[in-house]
Amino acid sequence: MPWSTWLLIVPVPSPGRRSMSMAATGSIEGGEEMADTYDEWLTALAARQRFGVRDRLGTANYIDDLARIRAAESIVSGEPVSLARPxxxxxxxxxxxxxxxxxxxxxxxxxxxxxxxxxxxxCHGRANTHLDALNHISIGGHWFDVPKVRGTPWADADAPVDGRDIETALQQAGVTFAAGDALLLYMGRDRYEAEGNSFDGLREGHTMPGVGRTAAEWIADNHVSMLCWDFLDSSHPSQPFVCVHRLIWAIGLLLVDNCELGAAARAASANSTAVGGLIVAPLAIPGGTGCSVRPLWLL
Structure with a gap:
């Protein structure tokens, strides 16, 4: 079952233009206050039990017949683009x-x-592409290019990607995101690492580019079935700790971590599209907590 996916290249501001996303300038104390309100929001989100007490599919429940039809209709040439890092x-x-x-x-x-x-x-960590929840998934995917929106080579560690970045990328792409679609969130990790920067783990007091709280709220509010991303959660004192990964606990969000999205960004630009089909098929590992995968985005 292919997904309908959106490739969102988070816009990057061109030189001389301020970023669309406000820089995170909050103090550590301010970050603690945000963490408290985030914890309240997350607990309330989980308490809704939107899929039932015994549910095992999480956000894969959003992938209904309409989502699969959108995925099929979004495929034009069938050209596959691998989203996996070697x-x-x-x-x-x-x-x-x-x-x-x-x-x-x-x-x-x-x-x-x-x-x-x-x-x-x-299968876990920051090096290799992996699925953080085990399901066989095929759906439509929307491509979001954060650097393109912001006009920067990659998402800045001091300006975590927020919900407004996603909304701006959707507007620039001229697409509408529907419940059950997958989100491909490109933040420029390939360029970041090509310049000699390391994205290898969480270190106390060390900021890292990534997704912040308001983007996590956008993901939950818009019923994203799966998130494929290159950078992960923002590591910044103004942000709650791993605010997106904790959605696995709250709503069963499917995550594909450490995707290689540079090739997808180029393919999206060459084909003037931000949509396609997404297929992810992990190994059947009873009791596993994740699986290395090679996602394919079909244009």
Missing amino acids: MRPSPSPRGDDRPGFSVEVFYTDGPIGMGSDHVELD
Whole structure:
């Protein structure tokens, strides 16, 4: 079942123009106040139990027949664009001695030689593309380009992506977001890392680009079925801690972390589109907490 998806390139302000998103200039005390109100909002959101007490699908419940039809109608050429980062060695997010990713290749001699390999990986962390909730998903996706809206190479760590950025990107793309659609949120991580910057983990007192509270509220209010993003939650003293990831607990939000969205941004520009079909198919791992995936955006 393909998703209808929107690729939102969060607009970046051109030189000499102020960002569409207000810089986060709040003090740590102000951040604590925001965290308190965020916790109240999140708890109330979870208490609604919008999908029932025993629900196991979370925001995949938003993917109905209309959402699947929108996905099918959004595909024109069928050209696939991979949203996955190449798997690479990285530290375990737990901080233990196990590798975040490794491959051992073996050769077994015999009348007919055989090659095989052993793959070990951690599906979580900030290095490799992975799904944070296990479902087989195919829906329409909307592309949002934050840097394009703001006129900057990438989302600024001191200006977390907010709900207004998403609204501006939608207006610039000339599209309407419907409940059940997936959101592809491009924030310029590929350019950020190409300039030698590291996006490798949370460190106390260290700000990181990403999505802030009002964008998390937009995601919940607009019934996004899945979020595919390159940067993750904003790390800034003015923002609640991991304000988007905590929506997994509150509403069962499906997240595909660490997407490679640079190629999708170029394809969206070349095809003058911000919509397409999205397919994500994780392995069936009983009891797993996530799975490395290779999402495909179909133009």
